[in-house]
Amino acid sequence: MPESPFDQRRYQVRHDWGTEGLGRLAPADVVVVVDVLRFSTTVTDAVARGEAVALDAEAHAASINGAAVAQAAGASGAVVLLGCLRNAAAVARVVLDLQHARGARTSIAVIAAGELAGREAGAPLRFAVEDQLGAGAIVDALGDLGVDHTSPEAASACEVFRGLRGAVRHLLTAGGSGQELLDRDARDEVLNASVVDAASVVPILRDGAFVAY
Template sequence: MSLAEGQGGYRVRFDWGPVGADVVAPGAAFVAVVDVLSFTTTLTVAVEQGIRVLPYRWRDDSAVDVARRHGAMLAVLRKQAGPGQITLSPESILNANLRADGIDRLVLPSPNGSAISVRLADAGVTVVGVSLRNAKAAAEWVRERAGDRPVGVVASGERWPDGSLRPAVEDLWGAGAFLDGLAGPAPDEGFSPEAAAALWAYRGVSPAVGSALRESVSGRELRGYGFAGDVEVAAAVGVTAVVPILRDGWFVDGGSCT
């Protein structure tokens, strides 16, 4: 048996990063992508406002062209924002009224969650955007539709300076929150050991997930840069029923999907 086949016998699978996405995707009815700080949190907040979101792999000039071609607003890096620009900060989008400003489409570049979402969609997989804010609602949505078909979960992780994958604990917890919604009181025999480990990691931290998120490496990094509000927005567990589903290149609310 190869590593790529290791979770193939399980109904619910979990892994990390782009390669992990390739491993859990085959045969899956849905794959949940989790990037808590901050892609899927920003995505969830935007879709809550009725904004269609196009995930984009690269943060370069090509993103400007894509946004212009689709008549969309481009989200820029927090530190690069000028007057009137939207950033990748979920707090900035939460506090904005984009629809009132005539914005109904947003391009979100991200080398982690966004790139993984596009990678999965290109492989023909139905992608669900999951954050702590909507993990319960997303799990219920998937459970109602997946039946006995497999479900994959991908923790996007972050990057070390050399470009290698850095497993990020906030994504483990976000994945676990989604898996907790799928599992009910306890994981059944359909959960891979990897999926069960993510679930129990979340259950262990859930009573204090907000403070744990603030003190995580990613949380401390954002707070150090002056974006403590983004961490607070990300730590709001179960506050929305919106379920971003990637359809024809754009994330839309699952309630509007047929």
């Protein structure tokens, strides 16, 4: 693939949004899909209960964008992990473990899924504060483990999380995605998603399903 000013290939830790962002980046060894409300969080919780969760976009209609990013990442040949606020530190540990197993510098694309601005096919992607915070939490956790050669885009997401970490609960409930879920009487789900590093499990895509790493 020819080099692009936007592919972030010179950096180990990269960050962009949605399937288009994944395609914009240089191919990465590991792709972390971040769809905090709700795909990444619900699958993480299910895998923590011992379940295997099939990667089927139709089965995840409420978070079809997150499932679509995961499908595209899997098709690229990358190792695909699901990350969220609840397992950010655990994701960083798994990435470091994968790097040790490979015995080589490992490139990581942290992809915020964002939300579709409408239900119709081809609806544009909109900014989702929960995914910005989730991506930043993972980049921050990677930096804590010494994986800190980050692109400007990844570094910016990291600093957003660091600066707003104390307000994560409020931001998730006050943001658009959170308000939508609150209107559906799913406040507990939003609050659950806002707890940083509450989970130690990391879903990894194997044979078309997410299982515990």
